[in-house]
Amino acid sequence: METLGHLAHGFSVAFTPVNLMWCLLGTTLGTAIGVLPGLGPALTIALLLPITYQVAPEASFILFAGIYYGAMYGGSTTSILLNTPGESATIVTALEGNRMARSGRGGAALATSAIGSFVAGTIGTMGVAFLAPVVVKFALAFGPAEYFSLMVLAFITVSAVLGSSSVRGLTSLFAGFVIGMIGVDLQTGQPRFTFGTNELLDGVDVIIAAVGLFAVGETLYMASRRYAGKDEIVPLKGSLYMTAAEWGRSWKPWLRGAAIGFPIGAMPAGGAEIPTFLSYAIEKKLSKHKEEFGTVGAIEGVAGPEAANNASAAGVLVPMLTLGLPTSATAAIMLSAFQSYGINPGPLLLTTQGDLVWGLIASLFIANVILVILNLPLIGLWVRLLKIPAPQLYAGILVFATVGTYGISQSPIDLVILYLLGAAGFLMRRFDFPTAPVIIGMILGPLAETQFRRAMTISNGDWSVFYTHKLSLTLLTLAFIGLAGPHIWAFIEHRRRRGPEHVPGDA
Amino acid sequence: MLNRRRFLMSTAAAGAAGLVASHLSPAFAEGAPQIQIFVPAAPGGGWDQTGRTIDQVLRSEKLISGSQITNVGGAGGTVGLPQFISQWNGKGNTLMVAGMVMVGAIIANKSANNLTEVTPIARLTGEFEALVVPADSPFKTAADFVAALKADPTKVPVAGGSAGGSDHILFGLIAKTVGVPATNLSYVPFAGGGEALSALLGNQVAAGISGFGEFSEQIKAGALRLLAISADKRQDGIDAPTMREAGIDVELFNWRGVFAPPGVSDADKAAMVTMIETMAKSDAWATECKNRNWTPILLTGDDYAKFLTEDTARITAILKDLGLA
Numbered sequence: 001m002e003t004l005g006h007l008a009h010g011f012s013v014a015f016t017p018v019n020l021m022w023c024l025l026g027t028t029l030g031t032a033i034g035v036l037p038g039l040g041p042a043l044t045i046a047l048l049l050p051i052t053y054q055v056a057p058e059a060s061f062i063l064f065a066g067i068y069y070g071a072m073y074g075g076s077t078t079s080i081l082l083n084t085p086g087e088s089a090t091i092v093t094a095l096e097g098n099r100m101a102r103s104g105r106g107g108a109a110l111a112t113s114a115i116g117s118f119v120a121g122t123i124g125t126m127g128v129a130f131l132a133p134v135v136v137k138f139a140l141a142f143g144p145a146e147y148f149s150l151m152v153l154a155f156i157t158v159s160a161v162l163g164s165s166s167v168r169g170l171t172s173l174f175a176g177f178v179i180g181m182i183g184v185d186l187q188t189g190q191p192r193f194t195f196g197t198n199e200l201l202d203g204v205d206v207i208i209a210a211v212g213l214f215a216v217g218e219t220l221y222m223a224s225r226r227y228a229g230k231d232e233i234v235p236l237k238g239s240l241y242m243t244a245a246e247w248g249r250s251w252k253p254w255l256r257g258a259a260i261g262f263p264i265g266a267m268p269a270g271g272a273e274i275p276t277f278l279s280y281a282i283e284k285k286l287s288k289h290k291e292e293f294g295t296v297g298a299i300e301g302v303a304g305p306e307a308a309n310n311a312s313a314a315g316v317l318v319p320m321l322t323l324g325l326p327t328s329a330t331a332a333i334m335l336s337a338f339q340s341y342g343i344n345p346g347p348l349l350l351t352t353q354g355d356l357v358w359g360l361i362a363s364l365f366i367a368n369v370i371l372v373i374l375n376l377p378l379i380g381l382w383v384r385l386l387k388i389p390a391p392q393l394y395a396g397i398l399v400f401a402t403v404g405t406y407g408i409s410q411s412p413i414d415l416v417i418l419y420l421l422g423a424a425g426f427l428m429r430r431f432d433f434p435t436a437p438v439i440i441g442m443i444l445g446p447l448a449e450t451q452f453r454r455a456m457t458i459s460n461g462d463w464s465v466f467y468t469h470k471l472s473l474t475l476l477t478l479a480f481i482g483l484a485g486p487h488i489w490a491f492i493e494h495r496r497r498r499g500p501e502h503v504p505g506d507a
Numbered sequence: 508m509l510n511r512r513r514f515l516m517s518t519a520a521a522g523a524a525g526l527v528a529s530h531l532s533p534a535f536a537e538g539a540p541q542i543q544i545f546v547p548a549a550p551g552g553g554w555d556q557t558g559r560t561i562d563q564v565l566r567s568e569k570l571i572s573g574s575q576i577t578n579v580g581g582a583g584g585t586v587g588l589p590q591f592i593s594q595w596n597g598k599g600n601t602l603m604v605a606g607m608v609m610v611g612a613i614i615a616n617k618s619a620n621n622l623t624e625v626t627p628i629a630r631l632t633g634e635f636e637a638l639v640v641p642a643d644s645p646f647k648t649a650a651d652f653v654a655a656l657k658a659d660p661t662k663v664p665v666a667g668g669s670a671g672g673s674d675h676i677l678f679g680l681i682a683k684t685v686g687v688p689a690t691n692l693s694y695v696p697f698a699g700g701g702e703a704l705s706a707l708l709g710n711q712v713a714a715g716i717s718g719f720g721e722f723s724e725q726i727k728a729g730a731l732r733l734l735a736i737s738a739d740k741r742q743d744g745i746d747a748p749t750m751r752e753a754g755i756d757v758e759l760f761n762w763r764g765v766f767a768p769p770g771v772s773d774a775d776k777a778a779m780v781t782m783i784e785t786m787a788k789s790d791a792w793a794t795e796c797k798n799r800n801w802t803p804i805l806l807t808g809d810d811y812a813k814f815l816t817e818d819t820a821r822i823t824a825i826l827k828d829l830g831l832a
Contacts, residue, residue, distance in 0.1 A: 046550035050559065143711035144695075184582065186696055189615050189670035189831050198589070201582035201616060268705035324724050325704050336556060342798040346724020409549070410579070411586075457695050458664040458712060 003130055010358030014366055019062050022055075023363050026063040027370045030070015034086050035078055039407055041071040042329035049333070052340040057356055062363040064334055069121060069367045072313045073375055076113040076306055081106060081385055082397050084215040084404070089272035089309035091210045091439055092280045092301075095161065098214075099297030104237025106386060110379045111241045112250045112299055113306040118372040119251075120258035120307035124314025125364045127262045132318045139267040139319060144455035145465040147269050149475035151448035154274050156482040157281035158441075163294065163434035172433050176441020179204050187453050199413035206442050208405050212418045213435040215401045217425020219394045224426070226391075240380055242299075250303040253283050257307025265315020268327045269451070272312045273443050279304035281482075314364070321357055323347050539572045545595065545603040546578045547587025554584070554604045556799070557632065557763050561602070561783075564791045570782050583612025583672075589620045595768040599775035602628065602783075606763035607673055610815075610822050614832045615671040622819070626767040626776055627811040629783045632801035633760030635738035636677050637719040638750075639731040641710050649735040649753035652714060653685050660691040666703040666712040670696045671831045673761040674716045677737055679825040680757045681750070689828040707731060718761060719745075720800035738802070760804060762818075764811065780807050 013019065033039040045064050052060050075087035080097030093113060100109040127135065142150075162169030182193045183203030194200040242250065257279045264270040264278075283304040284293050292298035319325040324346035326332035338345040343353055350357050388396070405418045428435055459465040467473045544562055548554040558576055565571045579587035584605055591603050603625065613621045638649060646652045655663050660682070667674030675696065679689045695712055697703035704722070707715045708730055715722070715731075725731040733747040737759040741749060750757045767779055786792055787805045796803050806814055826832035 043550060046555070049550075049556075050563070053563065140705055140709040143706065143709055184616070185670075186698060187670060189675075189696075191616065198582055198586045198616070198618070201585065268702050319705070323704075323708065325708075327702070327705075339799055344724050347728035347730060348724065454695050457693055460661050460664075460693065 006354065006358045007129055007362060009355070010360075010362030011365075013058055013355055013359030014062065014362040019059060019359070019363065020366070022059045022063045023066045023366055024370060026066020027070040027367050027374060030067035030072075031074035031371070031374060032070075033067070034071035034074020034076075036086060036404055036407070039404070040087060040330075041068045042333055044071075045330060045333045045337070049337055049340065052337050057338075057341045057343065058359045060337060061334070061356065061360045064337065065360055065364055066367045066370075068330055068334075069310075069313065069364065070371060072121075072310050073114065073117050073371045075309075076117070076302075077110065077382055078400075080109045080113065080302070081382055082215060082400070083218055084397060084401055085207065085210045086404075087272075088206050088210070088443070089276055089312070090306075091206075091273070092276040092305040092436075093309075094210070094214055095280070095436055096293065096297045096299070096301030099295065100299065100302065101297070101386060102234065103296040104234035105246075105297065105299070107240040107379050107383045108242045108246050108299060109297065109302045110382060111376065112246065112303045114372055114375040114379070115242075116250065116254040116257065116303045116307040117310040118368055119254045120261060120311040121314060121368040121371075122365065123255075123258040124262045124265070124311035125361065125368065127311075128314055128317050128321065128364070129361050132322045135263060135266045135315070135318050136322045138263065139270075141471060142267050142269070143469070144451045144458060145469050145472045146475065147267075147451040148448060148455055149466060149472040149479070150264075150270075150274070151444055151451060153475050153479040153482070154277050154444055155448070156479055157277040158437055159483070160281040160284045161294075161434060161436040161440065164432075168433045169437050172428070172435065172437035173441040176438040177445035179209060179438070180442040180445040181449075186450055187457075197413065199411055203446075204417055204442070205408055205414065206439065208408065208414055208418050209421055209442055210439050211401045211405060212421030213425035213428070213438060215397055216418060216422025217429055217435065219398050220422060220426035221429045222390065222394050224430075240383065241376075246299050249287075249289070249299050253279070253300045253304035254307040256282060257304040258311040261308035261311030262315045265312025266318040267315075268319060268325060269447075270312065270315070271328070271447075272309050272316075274447075275308040275312045276305040277440060277444075279308040317364075320345070321349060321360075324349055539569060540600050542571050542574045543595075543598070543601040544574050544576045545587065545591050545601065546576060547584035547591065547603065547605065547609070548578065550578050554606065554763065558604045560792075560795050560799070561604070561631075561765070561786065564786050564789060564795060565782070567791050568786060568789050570786060582616060584609035585612050585616050585618040585620075588613070588618070588622075588625075591766075592620055592624050592769055597770040598768050599771055600779070601768055601771075602765040602779065603768070604763065604765055607761050607818065607822070610819050611671050611673070611676060611826065614819075614823055614826050622766065622815060624769050626769060626771055627815055628765045628767050628776070628779050628807065629787070630762050630764035630804060630806040630811050630814065631783070631787060632796060633762040633804040634718040634720060634801060635736050635742075635760055636674065636716055637722050637726075637736050637747075638681075638714060638716055638734045639707065639722050639726065640714045640734060641707050642730055642732055643710070644713065644732065646714065646734065647732075649748070649750070649755060652734055653681075653755065655713070656682065656687055657685060660687050661693050663714065664693040664695050664712045665714045665716060666695045666697060666706045667716040668696065668703065669698065670694070671826060671829070672696075673718075673759070675829065676822060676825050677757065677759050678716050679829045680759065681755050683825065683828060684756045689825070690830060692829075718800075723800065760802065762804060763801075764806075776808075783807065 033044050044067055075090040076093045079085040079090040079094035080101050083094050083098040085091045085094050097109045158173055182200055184191050184201050191201055260279050261275040264275040280301055283300040287298055287300045289298050293301055316328050316331055319327050320331045326335045335345045405414050425435055455465055544558045546555050546558040562574045579590055595601050640646045665678055675694055678694055682689050682692055703715055703717060706712050722731055726733045735748055735750045735753040737750050739758050784807055823832055
């Protein structure tokens, strides 16, 4: 109950008019930058760092936290409406969300993502307030071997997005591996597939790849089909917000998404993308409307991943506030802001800076409420975007994608990559190769490789680490069940039904 | 029409950011120059913070009227360096922030340009490194660590920053001085300080090497044990020997400094050296350094150039031993 007292005190810090104003400014700014591809929360907070010379620590952290949460809300808007993800954590949202938007349920997709973000963000923030010490212990138990097994588990999610042909899907996945391998190899410091280009040493940004493959590829495909009269966008069908049936289909994915997102977000190398992949795969498996996945868009496929990414955003704050460990780019920059105040973020932060930390946590609750109030009325406005005639809309998307990409690092090479991948996306669409596995391969491939090689370096080449560590073995077993389970089940069913016919002399 | 709305929204966002920024730039002394600061890294990192702190202190000391900061990030600075050399050639009142990491990156990336092509102005700060172990590690002293390393280096996995970076270089130097072949080392690189720290706290590795600031709070809280630091002498408030005192003849500062473009006139160069010297001696600079755990290690002009040559030679040699150059 001590925590409740601290929290109450935190709310008294956050509820001053000035701090509420900072929270509102932060959430608004965060939503705006989340909408723009390229401008992420890390960059925005970095650019606003000089503010720490002028205002009190509480105020600037409330502002930064607002930007951080706001970006998570805003990122889904363009994913759903324009198939142009603003953040890497909202790439999965584009898969079903954009299908829904095209079939007239864009309002419902936006609503489920906003409300799901609110629900999961609130659950996640409660986790930060009440469970942080427990969760952080669990998170530290994850070493390279466990992470590798987690990646293996995440790879089974690929099967959820493979499309009609496994061969085509796996081809896409391996193309993703190759693109993900471009750049300096972290383990040896040697460049791979950079063809002597300095700009490629840092690899291909996954946002640029997603925008290129999804948005630019789609635009080119639409342009080529201009007179075929296919794939028409229905701006709105039925109610603007969610129907009762859609509410019924959303709430469980929200809770499951939060349960997956928060602990993985709290892991030092967990990140925000993996929980969205896992949530998507689980929702597809559990859904009673599998036929809607990849066709008209299934609301579960938006609700789950969106909840997962917001809960993981809260999870990231756990190691940051309890141990002073920055586990994402945004957290690292927020920690450097602590330093400009002469505050050293570390395991003692909670005791030495209680006011600041609890004020920050309280302001996260407030930010969540402000964000859902801010975002729901905007839905009506956003949906009207789809009423723009196709040629103008797609031209707009192209401009938007180009400007956003240039904004990431002001590098012309990035634009070349964007359009090369756009052309590749067009060809893949034309010849019926799914594009989502490319992105999954780009994200998971290098992560799995790094963790595998780290695990092998530490164990001095001993493979047993993957099955002697209990956590690692559990994850690998789950992955095996996920992959082989349905086949074994089908085989048993098959035997049970048809078994007697195959056994001569029986009966 | 809705594109316009979006456009308005983005301008509003940019405007809000601009508002804050302009609010932060009060009027400054007349006659002081306007300078350009070139940061070959993305906003938020060490070089960027150095650049922004230089800007802040120069303005508060009224040495400049204002500055424009340009970030060109990527590949340890080797993306920005060629641009600085070709596009800023001969321009006075222009400073690039760089450091030891760039020296390493130039060698490892086999970059076409290097730091001999720009004009050294001053080495400003350094961060000494720390050798730490988890609290319940059997290694009580640096000697225990060295003994284990000598016995079998493959059984002593050490976590640190990216391959070929300052942490890896220091590990190579330690091995070299105690007579362990660098190629046998088990170095586990992590992308960021946070990840390396969590590997230490989770007892995944035997030891860790990184900037002292990365570990200081964990050491204070008793989660990590500090075995030695790579500074030249004992530091106030830090209860650990230097590497030399612990019997490892190594000293290393992950230094940061500023450079002018190639082809600047002698007068311009002298003016920039004077400006940076005045700044580095100010109280405001001392306070910033203290807050950020930076050790001031000022070295200017020709002395800096000489140091740069020596350090480049030392880094090249060790990266060769580690198989990275």
